[in-house]
């Protein structure tokens with residue numbers, strides 16, 4: 253392996269059941285060298301999208317039957333003599349894998365070993381859709397890249413600092429001890445990244461900061477980060493809890509589940525599909541899960557789109573209030589992800605009437621907020637700051653991978 257201390261290149265992999273996203277990052281230069289994805293793995297019409305930084309993207313339509321074939325295509329493009337960005341696989345120092353569920357076993361990122369993979373297998377029943385797909389990505393890399401150091405970075409790990417009172421459900425305690433039913437939380441790498449950036453912007457020691465991070469994207473969650481540690485978050489046992497999302501319902505009375513099943517004579521997968529795929533903004537508005545479409549419909553007088561936007565912003569506001577209460581105050585509220593970073597309308601509706609929290613929100617700045625930049629949206633004297641901070645989960649994965657692989 254040609255891994256110079258001054259030129260550490262990390263390959264980041266995010267494997268889904270039929271997709272594989274990748275990004276080659278240079279740690280020292282703090283930049284993306286190339287990125288892209290394989291789509292429709294194992295299905296008809298699979299394709300590799302490959303985008304070297306600073307050049308146009310390529311699309312290669314080629315049958316990929318499994319993740320190993322997909323990884324071969326990815327590496328083939330990266331080292332290709334004409335379109336590639338590195339001379340050989342040896343230039344990649346380590347691989348960082350995005351892994352969804354670390355249960356209570358992983359409180360931080362971990363080196364991938366046989367033992368670690370066996371523990372991951374044990375956690376499969378907690379994330380039956382995601383963990384097996386993540387593991388396919390890990391195995392494919394091992395097969396093709398040999399003994400390269402690999403690190404797993406978990407979506408749940410950052411929230412393992414939640415106290416018991418925040419993660420227990422009030423159902424019989426045995427559900428927790430015997431079936432591991434508790435709140436885990438997700439989007440941890442994003443909440444970690446933006447809360448660390450907020451600490452830097454506040455220019456205070458992390459121990460003395462209280463931050464509420466709002467990751468609002470296709471999936472949405474909010475976290476309360478006290479002294480640099482997650483103390484509560486809105487997603488729970490699965491990503492279905494908390495805020496309403498594109499097509500997920502978020503918090504509902506659990507009695508609705510059994511009522512729906514009885515009324516419609518539905519089985520578990522039917523009720524799951526209803527709550528995960530047909531609900532949220534999509535189901536409420538009848539328009540779309542995408543907030544851009546919802547605002548267009550709202551501006552055209554579509555009452556259901558208005559109601560969907562109001563429900564969403566109200567829930568965000570409610571959790572911000574709850575988390576300020578939990579931490580006995582808040583120094584900064586952070587907006588991130590697709591909606592948080594781009595949707596000034598959502599930010600405006602959420603931040604309206606928040607003077608009680610010491611927020612002096614600048615509506616004009618909010619409307620003019622430039623894309624892709626860290627911006628403060630409150631006036632200079634505002635006791636509580638509001639920031640837009642573009643998330644960078646890949647940065648956390650690359651950094652943890654380099655640290656744990658001791659590069």
Ligand code: ADP
Pocket residue numbers: 468469470471498541542543544589590591594595
């Ligand atoms: P994912 O969870 O898939 O990473 P993102 O964080 O990229 O999702 O967020 C995607 C969502 O962000 C879209 O569904 C859309 O609702 C919203 N979004 C993206 N761009 C804008 C925009 N310019 N204005 C309003 N909403 C946007």
